[in-house]
Amino acid sequence: MATLHTPDSVAGPADFTPRCSNQTVPVSPVGASCRILRCNSDFVAATLDLGSGSSSGGAAPAGGAALSREAVNAGYCSALRSYDMCTKRMARACRGDLAYHSAVQGIEDLLIQHRCPRAGPTAQPRPPPQGTLSGDTCLYDRSFFGREGRTPEYLHCGVFGDPHIRTFNNEFQTCAVQGAWPLIDNEYLYVQATSSPVRGGTHATVLTKITIIFKNWRQCIDQQLYQAELDNVPAAFADGSVWSGERRGHRSLTVRTQSPGRHAEIRAAHIGTLLVVRQSGRSLGLSVRSPRGVVEAFGPEQDLQLCMWGCPTSQRLNTLRPPPPDSLASAPIGAEAHCAALLPDRDVYYQACVFDLITSGDLNSSTAAISALQDARNMISDRQDVHLLPVASAGQARPNVTLLLLLLGMLGTLSCRD
Known part of the structure; x- marks a missing residue:
């Protein structure tokens, strides 16, 4: 990109x-x-x-x-x-x-x-919270069920590897991304990921930093910041706390870990959102599960969100045709066999595994796809929706179906004339 x-x-x-x-x-x-x-x-x-x-x-x-x-x-x-x-x-x-x-x-x-004058305009402060809250306002699931009489629809986004993105719309893309780019930007949450070239390589890039800002929301939480970098995935927010926003015995934000320094699970009860940050091999990954109402709460000026629309079309890479490694000697032998043994379903996670092995030459890079698949299984309720077909295969199928329908329509028209 x-x-x-x-x-x-x-x-x-x-x-x-x-x-x-x-x-x-x-x-x-x-x-x-x-x-x-x-x-x-x-x-x-x-x-x-x-x-x-x-x-x-x-x-x-x-x-x-x-x-x-x-x-x-x-x-x-x-x-x-x-x-x-x-x-x-x-x-x-x-x-x-x-x-x-x-x-x-x-x-x-x-x-x-930066030669900044001491006097001058300042950034506008956030407006103070308005009104009083009902008992379940800071618990998204309960509040939604009380209003709608049903559970909310949850969406999933995963970003991992070189980097690969599974969007909230279940599209899968591999992007040529370098630098800092917003993954999510809505009324409640801002998530930014930084991708850098692999040391010694020109093709492969990996996520090296993830910044998450939980925006100030009514009386549920004050703005909270979480940052993770390669080899430093803290199980705490930037201020060292592991929870915030307690109200009536419930905590709006909590952080916990299964692997100190390499994994963090952040639960945001006030927006019904779960974020998992983990290090797999030499790259970071992020998995998000969030209600549709939260994901789609943004304005037209927030038009750059990789988790919503993926990367620009011109910057998408074909996962089925990875670029050659910098050195042919660095490409692992039997990348497909190695990934097939770990990921038997020939889905996008398998293709991402093969792509990462070929472009990086590092067998450990396969762990990124394995972790992302496991997070998807944990976050997607319908098991049939976990596995996606490779992007290129799915993209080629649609034109063929469309062409077939057009031909059938033309034949039907000719038959009526006869």
Whole structure:
């Protein structure tokens, strides 16, 4: 996928991480009320649409059009000033918090680096929650059943490997993606994935970072941030907490793990959504199960979502015809046999396995397709819907059927004339 780069002088959200943010800091009575995460996540949310200045590439804003250098820098300075104001409001509560003091120093450095005036516009704050909530409002499944008298329809999206995408519409694509791109962008949730070339390769790319922002929603949750990187899949949110948004004994957001450092399962009860982040081999993967009402809650400006529509048509790769590896010697012998032994159904997961083995030359890359298939089995209620035909095969079948129907129609017309 072609990527758009912001000017080198403008940092993207991924370029700034508060120093010492991964250190474990004892929680004191003062630090317990410190909400530096709110400032951090607001800054990340305000700068996501500005793109990334990292060397691995960047993404266009949600609307798809590149911003000018001046517009990007102005937006970045506006976000920094808001960030600065937020930390000042937290100064008393965050006294002695290492992450807070690291953020303050980082903001100062970035304001100078980008020559941002101290005075000027700031990013608009989120509106406060309105009204009171009924008992089940923060429990999506119960609330939906109370309104509709039935359970919601759930959709599944999976992203894994080189990367391969199973969209919410059950389309399967392999994309030539580099840089940061939004997977999901709706009223409740923003998910961004960063894909980078495999070291030493020119064809293969893998997911190396996943950012998830749960947006502030009424009185159920305050905005919460989760980030995972290769070799660091934390079983906690960015602030170190494992749950948030408790109301009447129920927690809206929870994180747990089956394999510390390599797996995280995030449940968002207020939107009935489950997200699984895992590392398989040398790549990250993401699986999502979310109600249709949540998935489709977005406006026309949120028109770039790989989980909804996949990648642009011109940037889709044919999974059945993987590009040659950089070195013929690096291609594993018997890739098809290896994948067939692990994935006996000749579906899209089998094809993805073969594709990844050929392009990367790494036998361990097959674990990405295996994990994605297992997540799909866990998230899709109808077992018959788990397996999809390879994209190219399905795509070739439709024109043949259409042509046959046209021919039958023409023959029927000729028979009537006779």
